[in-house]
Amino acid sequence: MAKRMPASRLLLGLAGVMTLWSGAVLANDDLLKQQQDAKQWVMPLGNYSSQRYSALDQINAKNVKNLQVAWTFSTGVLRGHEGGPLVLGNMMYVHAPFPNTVFALDLSKGGQIVWKYEPKQDPNVIPVMCCDTVNRGVAYGDGMIFLHQADTNLVALDAKTGKEVWKVADGDPAKGETGTSAPMVIKNLVLIGNSGGEFGVRGHVTAYDTKTGKMVWRGSSMGPDADTLMDPEKTTELGKPVGKDSGTATWEGDQWKIGGGTTWGWMSYDPELNLVYYGSGNPSTWNPVQRPGDNKWSMTIWARDADTGMTKWVYQMTPHDEWDYDGVNEMILADVKVGGKDHKALVHFDRNGFGYTLDRVTGELLVAEKYDPAVNWATKIDLKTGKPERVKEFSTEAGGEDTNTQNICPAALGSKDQQPAAYSPKTGLFYVPTNHVCMDYEPYKIAYTAGQPYVGATLSMYPPKGDENLGNFIAWDAGTGKIKWSLPEQFSVWSGALATAGDVVFYGTLEGYLKAVDAKSGKELYRFKTPSGIIGNVNTYEHDGKQYVAVLSGVGGWAGIGMAAGLTGDQEGLGAVGAYKALSSYTALGGTMTVFKLPD
């Protein structure tokens, strides 16, 4: 595909609609093919279906116990390292949090640095990133590497040389708009979502032309139909048309303008349906009393036409959020049998603690069950109406302003945050890294100032009553909505999982262990302590006939805030017990990639 670059540039020189179309097809074909090549890892979540599954099986359940470190690489950055490296042919692309350094390493030359890109960014963007200066990875397409910087700039770099091809600002950090999410390349477009829900930023996904950086479409999470790219008749929720200006109708006055619903999670794409799927985040502020209404379309699963951005269907999981349960987690596309019927499904583990299975063609809700038994804010989801049946005791709206509503599960971190799950078509199971945390939540009145935090609630977080563990790693049956097995973890599991044809599932822990477990039973087969806590995603690739497993360690992110395991009481915190259980007694900062292999 490197050869195609000059060809497509030549075509561009000829100008005209035909040219753009030809370029689009080339890029599309290229990535469509490459995402199926198990030897490479061409997009952050492995493939367009976001399955994080690899057909490689050289490392398997029998021999994984012999795994050893092949080589390591320091990013030179200390803060939280989310995401993971890409592998294309001989090249590996490694990214880092702010200042968002990108390295291109030549795997055939022992990981020699071919180029390094380090953007100059105004440090004033650092404090408007709510929860550390994380970045979830770069994307590849059309011979370029796309980087979504903290300051919202989207940069296209020549994959061979690291030279800047174009650069475009997606938003304004002075208003609290930032960039943390990984881009996705679809045909001739590169798509990005924005961050800043805690600053009253209105969310949107924007598609830019891969060749020029020119904006092609932008779909907002709220606002009039022209902003949300909805058709009152044709866009549906659970089969019913959404109606005119549904993105403003459930807001009081102009509140939708600072309504949140940012789109900082992951995207998936179905090439046959030509639909792109993603979720929108929390409505701003965290004080529900201050923003009456359903606050559409925050907390929503979106299906948009990839070419035009027009919305095919939506489903709002948590109308009128009262707990900060962002709907941004990954949408995994898989074939799932529900009640004896095969579905082209979309499986989503929401922050609100429910695992959803939807028909991704129609947006019909098929399954919605708790993937952590601790979840208590709702008893169940009504599959017909799609509405959660809320429990008054845990409603911060019912409690009202200046009242501390206690023992709500899950906490604002969600039963799972952005850390992506994996799906193995071999076992038919989903492997989900989860948080097992509850909270007290007290909303109060707050004023909006552009570029300043717009939170409006006080939180305390702790493990569910009677439990010591803050996390679980689970296997999930999306057809029935049942947990197959669950492995307790001392801290939240904040690392993206990897499933392989070798019947091994990998994930990282906050203490810094890379763990390999049996895909069928969950039995631990291997562990290795990396230099720092893992909040990155585990990837795999093949080079020179040998399978490798790679993961970034470097503790940070929301997981890195001083949460202590087993800390429930006021008094405990002052004593040695609390201090001993704090994450800081297990790991320290530092970004390193560790690459594993079997002995030669």
Added chain:
Amino acid sequence: MLSRGLRLFVLASAFFLTVFLITTDRSQAQDSTTAAADEEKPYKIEKDGTVDWATFSGFRRFNSECFVCHGPDGVGSTFAPALIDSLKTMTYEQFLDVVTNGKTEVNTAVQKKMPTFGTNPNVMCYIDDIYAYLKARSDGVLGRGRPAKHAEKSQEAKDAEAACMGS
């Protein structure tokens, strides 16, 4: 060594200047030690654990505006300092200065950037409350989590809040 000595000198000057300001502010009736002691205990905690309204209010504001970086209850995070430690050496004036005007420490080893909260009423209207809370935490007299009991909100506090927040 020279630069370290210089830094100590600057720190010491700042310290004496602060003490001087505090003492002059209190119309020189008290000696400097008493004045400093008052300044250092802006909270009231009864024997049964009841905290004054300001400390409680500070708990609420801190665990909303500040905790996303400085960690729950001021214990710090991987990217911002533990204020329960910082306030052991930081004066009220220094605290106010950093919150109002921000602070930058960005180089190859660290990327620390405190924003300017000077224009944010959700912080500035409660700055003394936040200070009282953090000082109680830093002095080790208040544990983690929500204070179990607190004094009622006084009319004075209600009026001050309404005037500051403009509602």
